[in-house]
Amino acid sequence: MLELDENFWTHRYLQGTTGWDIGSVSPPIYQYLCQIENKNLRVLVAGAGNAYEVAAAWDLGFQNVFLLDISPNPIQNFLKNHPDFPASQVFQEDFFAHHGSYDLILEQTFFCALNPAFRKAYLEKMYxxxxxxxxxxxxxxxxxxxxxxxxxxxxxxxxxxxxQEWFKINTIEPCFNSIPQRAGSELWINLQKSQG
Structure with a gap:
């Protein structure tokens, strides 16, 4: 699929056609991260793009935060701007080929980048x-x-x-702290994998 192609996304970054990029960490995600006391959680930001959420988590003291994106362009920019971030915690690869184990995965404009035909596969992989x-x-x-x-x-x-096929739905509700341009058009989700 075109939407999963590295060249497609790299072209978007090089052309500056990155309307999903708000230029900073998403306020709902930042406020959520600020409330987490356990900074040892393994956190993945999939389809991270310019990885503002990764930078924010790192600055808040999350040492085990990982960046994944299919395009090398935003990853190179991120590492240039954050030279102290461990390169071993950066993955330039297709999300569906990734292997790992995480306590928390942050969703910020990755789900919407995938053709809806991939949504079940996305949830299965997240699970x-x-x-x-x-x-x-x-x-x-x-x-x-x-x-x-x-x-x-x-x-x-x-x-x-x-x-609900894959997760317990803790929360799915309208965001009250979106950026002004997205006010009224975002939902906050908190989905949990069963313990057993």
Missing amino acids: KLLVPGGKLVGVLFNRHFPFPGPPFGGEEEEYKELF
Whole structure:
């Protein structure tokens, strides 16, 4: 699929056609990270792009935060801007080929980048990457777009139907702290893998 192709995404970065990139950490995710006391959690940001969430988690003291993106371009920029970040915690690869074990995976504009045909595969892979009791947390678009994606949108009810196959839904509700441009069009999700 075109949407999963490294060249497609690298071209978007090189052309500056990165409308998903808000230029800073997503406020709902930052506020969530600020409330976590256990800084030893293994945290993955998949489809991280310019990885503002990775930088924010690192600055908050999360030493085991990992960056994954299919395009080398944003990864190179991130490492140039954060020379102290361990290169061993950076993966330039296809998410579906990744292997690891995480307590927390942050979702920020990765789900919407995938063709909806991949949504079940996304959830299955997230489930495999999380430890028992681990969480998939972040923001999703709560709207459909009037053009072919990416981004690909959706709405609360269809997400619930999809997620409950794989996860316990702790939270899926409208965000109250989105950036102004996305106010009213984002959902906060907190999904948890069963313990057993």
